[in-house]
Amino acid sequence: xxxxxxxxxxxxxxxxxxxxxxxxxxxxxxxxxxxxxxxxxxxxxxxxxxxxxxxxxxxxxxxxxxxxxxxxxxxxxxxxxxxxxxxxxxxxxxxxxxxxxxxxxxxxxxxxxxxxxxxxxxxxxxxxxxxxxxxxxxxxxxxxxxxxxxxxxxxxxxxxxxxxxxxxxxxxxxxxxxxxxxxxxxxxxxxxxxxxxxxxxxxxxxxxxxxxxxxxxxxxxxxxxxxxxxxxxxxxxxxxxxxxxxxxxxxxxxxxxxxxxxxxxxxxxxxxxxxxxxxxxxxxxxx
Numbered sequence: 001x002x003x004x005x006x007x008x009x010x011x012x013x014x015x016x017x018x019x020x021x022x023x024x025x026x027x028x029x030x031x032x033x034x035x036x037x038x039x040x041x042x043x044x045x046x047x048x049x050x051x052x053x054x055x056x057x058x059x060x061x062x063x064x065x066x067x068x069x070x071x072x073x074x075x076x077x078x079x080x081x082x083x084x085x086x087x088x089x090x091x092x093x094x095x096x097x098x099x100x101x102x103x104x105x106x107x108x109x110x111x112x113x114x115x116x117x118x119x120x121x122x123x124x125x126x127x128x129x130x131x132x133x134x135x136x137x138x139x140x141x142x143x144x145x146x147x148x149x150x151x152x153x154x155x156x157x158x159x160x161x162x163x164x165x166x167x168x169x170x171x172x173x174x175x176x177x178x179x180x181x182x183x184x185x186x187x188x189x190x191x192x193x194x195x196x197x198x199x200x201x202x203x204x205x206x207x208x209x210x211x212x213x214x215x216x217x218x219x220x221x222x223x224x225x226x227x228x229x230x231x232x233x234x235x236x237x238x239x240x241x242x243x244x245x246x247x248x249x250x251x252x253x254x255x256x257x258x259x260x261x262x263x264x265x266x267x268x269x270x271x272x273x274x275x276x277x278x279x280x281x282x283x284x285x286x287x
Contacts (some may be wrong), residue, residue: 002208002213014044070104094236094237097165120209
């Protein structure tokens with residue numbers, strides 16, 4: 001039997017990019033899809049993005065590090081000692097205010113790792129490492145030994161992971177295949193010319209009775225002005241940063257001076273502290 005699997009990840013709230021990817025999936029005639037994590041923030045999408053995911057109806061969901069941050073932030077449990085933590089908390093507050101209550105509860109149940117058998121090919125699916133969905137141990141320029149950690153079981157043939165926002169194909173020391181679909185909503189590359197290509201990225205893997213018969217790294221154009229209009233209409237926090245991302249591909253998640261200025265300018269730190277204090281009161285009352 002022939003399987004044509006769409007693998008996508010790192011949407012980061014970009015509804016317009018995901019919609020374009022979904023339309024391309026349909027045109028390509030995929031038979032199933034796998035989502036490798038990081039659905040919300042900092043982009044425009046909230047409940048509308050969740051509803052779009054229900055249309056796509058992935059056969060696999062993996063929980064990414066930003067999914068965990070949204071869950072923790074919605075509960076008021078991100079420590080606010082750094083400007084970047086305030087950024088995460090304020091984004092999570094925005095998502096929590098705009099989605100149905102069951103959305104974050106459902107995300108919390110997503111696994112960090114799934115192993116699938118497709119015909120005679122055995123595949124490990126993660127957001128990052130098998131037991132850690134954050135960090136930079138699998139950045140594309142790092143040694144092969146780091147990537148060997150994806151193959152926990154001896155009988156695995158292929159590993160797919162996400163997180164680093166780069167389309168990747170490489171091999172383990174035993175020459176098992178390693179794939180990364182890149183990012184739907186937030187592609188990244190340190191090489192300036194490649195960073196300027198801001199099309200949505202995803203991957204189609206075809207597996208037939210003989211094994212892996214096709215690996216198709218896809219880039220899908222979409223309207224960045226439309227996405228920015230959606231973001232403005234949704235009144236997302238840190239919209240200046242999102243506009244810079246949409247125009248240049250640059251992200252500022254760890255730009256502490258810039259985040260500190262925005263946190264002070266818009267009162268995001270105060271709002272985050274008030275939100276966390278209110279949730280602490282509710283927790284004590286429930287206890």
